[in-house]
Structure formats: C-alpha cells, structure tokens
Amino acid sequence: MSSRAWIARPFATESPITIAAARPGASVAPILPIMPVSAFFQRRFAPDRTPVGEPKPFGVSLTAPSFGLIQELPGAVGRWNPACVLEIFCSQYSDLIAQLQHVKVITVERIDVRRWRFKNGAWVSQAGIVGGMEHKKDGQFEVFIPRDVDCAEAAQTLYHEVVHVRQGPMGRYFEEFEAYAKTESWAIYLGLPQRGHDLREEKDGREVPSAAKIDEKVRSQYGGPEPSAPGARIVGHTAKEALVLQPGASTPVPRPAVEGDVDMSEKPTTVAPKVLPPSVWVCPKSPQPKKSTP
Numbered sequence: 269m270s271s272r273a274w275i276a277r278p279f280a281t282e283s284p285i286t287i288a289a290a291r292p293g294a295s296v297a298p299i300l301p302i303m304p305v306s307a308f309f310q311r312r313f314a315p316d317r318t319p320v321g322e323p324k325p326f327g328v329s330l331t332a333p334s335f336g337l338i339q340e341l342p343g344a345v346g347r348w349n350p351a352c353v354l355e356i357f358c359s360q361y362s363d364l365i366a367q368l369q370h371v372k373v374i375t376v377e378r379i380d381v382r383r384w385r386f387k388n389g390a391w392v393s394q395a396g397i398v399g400g401m402e403h404k405k406d407g408q409f410e411v412f413i414p415r416d417v418d419c420a421e422a423a424q425t426l427y428h429e430v431v432h433v434r435q436g437p438m439g440r441y442f443e444e445f446e447a448y449a450k451t452e453s454w455a456i457y458l459g460l461p462q463r464g465h466d467l468r469e470e471k472d473g474r475e476v477p478s479a480a481k482i483d484e485k486v487r488s489q490y491g492g493p494e495p496s497a498p499g500a501r502i503v504g505h506t507a508k509e510a511l512v513l514q515p516g517a518s519t520p521v522p523r524p525a526v527e528g529d530v531d532m533s534e535k536p537t538t539v540a541p542k543v544l545p546p547s548v549w550v551c552p553k554s555p556q557p558k559k560s561t562p
C-alpha cells in the first residue's frame with residue numbers, strides 16, 4: 269500500500285516562502301511586483317511565433333471560473349507544447365528550464381488517484397484525477413503533466429511541481445501549501461489565469477494568493493498538518509489507525525486516525541505516459557534577464 273519512493277523529497281534547498289509563512293492564517297504576499305501586462309505579452313510571444321494555448325486577455329478578472337470570458341488569440345491551439353512553455357519561462361525564468369533538463373517530464377492523458385479519507389470514524393475511498401504530480405524514482409525526479417491542458421495551465425503545473433522538486437521534506441500539507449502559494453503568486457505576477465480553482469483574493473486593490481483558500485483546498489485534498497510531527501506523513505492505514513512515517517524513518521508507526529486524515533499512499537495510475545526528451549528544454553539563444561524562481 270505504501271511506497272517510499274512516492275514520498276521521499278530529499279532536496280533541502282532555499283525556500284522563499286518559509287514554512288512559517290505557509291501556516292494557515294499567515295499572509296501570502298506576492299513575492300514579486302506586478303509586471304506590466306503588455307511587457308509580459310510582448311515577451312511571451314515573439315513576433316515570429318505562433319501563440320499556443322489560450323492566451324488570456326490580461327487585465328480581465330482572473331477569478332475562476334474564468335472560462336467563457338476567455339478570448340483566444342487567432343491561430344492559437346488548445347494543447348500545450350514545450351515551445352509555448354519555453355515562451356513563458358525563458359524570458360525570465362531560464363533557471364527553471366535548466367532544472368527541467370534534470371527532471372524526467374512525462375506527459376499523460378490523465379492521472380488517476382485514490383484518496384482514503386477518515387470521515388465519521390471510518391476510512392472512505394474516493395477516486396479522483398489530479399492535474400500533475402512528481403515523485404522520485406531511482407534517484408531521479410519524474411514530473412507528470414496532462415497533455416490536454418493549455419499553455420498557461422501547463423506552465424503553472426510545471427512551476428508547482430518544480431517547487432516540490434526543490435522542497436525539503438515538510439509534510440504533505442506544508443509542501444502543498446507552499447507549492448500552491450508560490451505558483452499562484454507567480455501566476456498573478458505574469459497575469460496568468462487560475463487553473464480551474466479559485467485560490468486568489470483581492471487585497472488593497474491587487475490580486476493576491478488567498479491563504480485561507482489555499483489552506484481549505486490543501487486540507488480537503490491532502491489532509492491537514494500531520495499532528496504527530498512536522499514533516500511526517502500518512503503512508504497507509506488500518507481500520508482505525510493512520511500509519512505515519514516520520515522524517516528519516518524507514519518504518520511507519522500507527523496512531524489513532526483523526527477526522528480529516530487523508531491517505532494518498534496508493535500509487536496513482538497514469539494513462540498513456542510519454543516521456544519528453546530532456547533536449548526539448550532549451551531556451552532560445554537570445555540573452556534574457558534572469559530572475560529567481562521558486
């Protein structure tokens with residue numbers, strides 16, 4: 269039932285949003301200043317390139333659901349491809365592209381997951397679909413991303429998963445909170461729309477990530493902070509217990525299950541996986557300013 273490979277995240281690297289800031293109720297101010305919309309648009313689509321995805325009319329309300337309000341650029345196609353992702357990242361985030369060269373990116377038709385949630389005194393199974401995931405296999409990170417999403421969504425999914433790749437083990441709740449908060453902050457900065465959820469709010473006339481909404485989403489999908497110890501995670505369950513793996517431990521220890529516990533240790537199923545060759549992650553030659561990423 270449990271597989272350690274799916275939970276190990278040995279990278280202990282920098283972390284611009286600290287764990288403390290990721291705690292519920294803390295503010296999640298955008299890390300970066302808002303970039304002028306026109307500047308982003310000019311950078312994103314060079315004159316000789318065909319727009320890919322659903323470029324949004326930046327400046328319109330970005331709260332979900334925003335579909336219906338979207339105007340596609342003439343000639344744009346719906347599915348993402350590496351070229352359009354490079355258009356988004358290379359202008360300012362070439363370090364993220366450099367990181368992708370060391371990650372095995374696998375495109376899929378779908379990622380099916382099974383969650384076990386402890387509700388009303390019993391574990392209940394729920395089937396679901398997730399928009400992306402990463403794990404480490406044989407020492408290499410693998411990132412899975414659906415093929416049938418537009419470029420803005422694909423870029424945010426890759427950004428979210430690279431945040432995970434750079435994280436140290438903090439426990440699933442804090443790992444997800446940080447990944448959602450950073451991705452949302454970055455997407456707001458670039459004027460990208462939300463990807464099928466509403467995790468933003470208005471503050472002082474600006475759109476910012478909402479700590480309360482992110483907390484609610486993460487708790488519902490991944491469970492709350494592990495009560496036994498920060499960094500620990502549920503890797504299985506028995507009828508009335510959660511099996512919890514402490515950081516650095518190799519054997520999980522049972523504790524009584526509590527309402528809201530989520531066990532996601534069952535290995536997800538990926539439909540029609542295809543590995544992208546690392547050679548696709550090469551930015552165009554023209555020198556671009558570089559800024560720090562997650």
Ligand SMILES: [Zn+2]
Nearest residue numbers: 428432444447
């Ligand atoms: Zn995540």
